[in-house]
Amino acid sequence: MISIKTTARATALTLAVSGASAQAELQTETITYEVNGQSFSGYLAWDDENEGKRPGVLVVHEWWGHNAFAREQAEKLAASGYTAFALDMYGDGKLAEHPDTAQEFMQEATKDMDQVKARFLKAKEILQNHESVNADKIAAQGYCFGGAIVLNMARLGVDLDGVVSYHGALASPIQAEAGKVKARVQVYTGGADPMVPKEQVTSLVAEMQNADVDLMLLSFPGATHSFTNPGADEVAEQFGMPIAYDEQAAMRSWDGTLRFYEEIFAD
Numbered sequence: 001m002i003s004i005k006t007t008a009r010a011t012a013l014t015l016a017v018s019g020a021s022a023q024a025e026l027q028t029e030t031i032t033y034e035v036n037g038q039s040f041s042g043y044l045a046w047d048d049e050n051e052g053k054r055p056g057v058l059v060v061h062e063w064w065g066h067n068a069f070a071r072e073q074a075e076k077l078a079a080s081g082y083t084a085f086a087l088d089m090y091g092d093g094k095l096a097e098h099p100d101t102a103q104e105f106m107q108e109a110t111k112d113m114d115q116v117k118a119r120f121l122k123a124k125e126i127l128q129n130h131e132s133v134n135a136d137k138i139a140a141q142g143y144c145f146g147g148a149i150v151l152n153m154a155r156l157g158v159d160l161d162g163v164v165s166y167h168g169a170l171a172s173p174i175q176a177e178a179g180k181v182k183a184r185v186q187v188y189t190g191g192a193d194p195m196v197p198k199e200q201v202t203s204l205v206a207e208m209q210n211a212d213v214d215l216m217l218l219s220f221p222g223a224t225h226s227f228t229n230p231g232a233d234e235v236a237e238q239f240g241m242p243i244a245y246d247e248q249a250a251m252r253s254w255d256g257t258l259r260f261y262e263e264i265f266a267d
Contacts, residue, residue, distance in 0.1 A: 025047070026045060026046075026048075026075060027048050028044065030042075030043055031126060033122060033123075035118055035119050036115075036118060038091045038092065039091060039092055040091045041088050041093060042085055043070070043071045043074055043085070044084070044086075044126075044127070044130060045074040045075045045078035046083035046084070046130075046132045047078045047079060047081070050081055050132075053133055054081060054137075055082050055134055055137035055138065055139065055265045056082065056084070056130070056134070056138050057083070057085075057127075057138070058085055058140040058150075059074050059084055059140075059142070059146070060087060060089060060120075060145075060146030060147075061089065062145055063102040063105070063145035064097075064102050065088075065102070066087070066088040066095065069143075069229055070086040071086050073143075080261075083130055083132045083133045085130075087120070087123035088119075088123075089109050089116070089145075089146075099241065106145050116152070117153070120140075124138060124158075124160075137161055137265050139163065139183075139261060139265075140160055140183075141163065142164075142165055142166070142168060143168070143229070144225070147165030147166050147169070148172065149168075150163040150164070150168070151165050151168060151172065151187075152174050154182075154213075155172065155176045155177075158183070160182060162186065162260060163186070164185075164187075164188070164257050164260065165185075165186070165187045166227075167188070167193060167225050168187075168189075168196070169196060170187065170204040171200045171204075175207055175211075176207050176210075176211035177211055178210070178211045178212050179212075181213045184213075184214040184264055185216070186217075186218075186256065186260050187204065188218050188228075189218070189219050190219070190222075191219045191220055191221040191223060192221070192222050192223060193224050193227075194242050201219060204217070216256075218252075218253070218256065220246065220248075220249040223244075223246040223249040224242055224243060227246035228245075228249070228250045228253060229250075
């Protein structure tokens with residue numbers, strides 16, 4: 001069962017239409033759906049300026065859960081011409097306010113990789129079935145926990161054009177195999193991230209080279225965990241966590257992501 005709540009949000013973009021001006025609107029839908037009897041809530045965003053079908057991008061949240069930051073990333077993608085679906089990996093409205101709770105949610109969600117894949121594939125199906133989406137052109141991007149999720153989906157051979165991982169864990173018991181990985185891969189990591197040490201970086205490069213995967217990895221010197229999230233500094237102060245927002249790294253990784261999507265969706 002899927003239920004949908006639709007809203008429209010005006011953007012700053014003004015279009016000239018037949019000598020008159022019309023305001024393009026950011027359209028959003030909150031979609032409640034089920035996976036194996038459990039309820040989940042995702043957030044779909046697209047801009048109605050664009051006509052016809054366009055590529056779709058899945059957004060996988062940080063370990064805190066499906067929050068405002070994940071929805072904002074979907075809206076940014078919509079403003080760039082894509083339809084984006086910020087999915088929910090935890091279900092039942094779970095949103096952590098403390099690191100211990102986030103860790104519990106993450107461990108429960110990832111205890112079974114078949115469960116992870118089922119939740120991801122259901123969200124992919126919802127995105128592909130939206131009227132604005134070209135179902136043959138789908139990518140996924142994830143942050144922290146979500147960055148590890150999208151990498152593992154690529155390793156498992158999920159049919160994606162590309163995946164982008166931002167400050168996500170790079171080590172995994174699942175290893176890429178030659179001929180299995182369909183997606184091109186981009187990874188943005190912090191050179192000073194204690195949660196993603198250099199050993200993980202070098203191991204990932206070797207893994208992807210051995211599997212003949214198209215990989216681009218960029219490490220930002222001095223950047224630490226959660227460098228894309230402007231709310232990281234407040235969380236770091238509150239809980240004493242080694243995370244921090246890095247405006248330059250955030251901007252460069254976003255610009256690189258958009259160039260990546262232009263390349264993989266060019267045909």
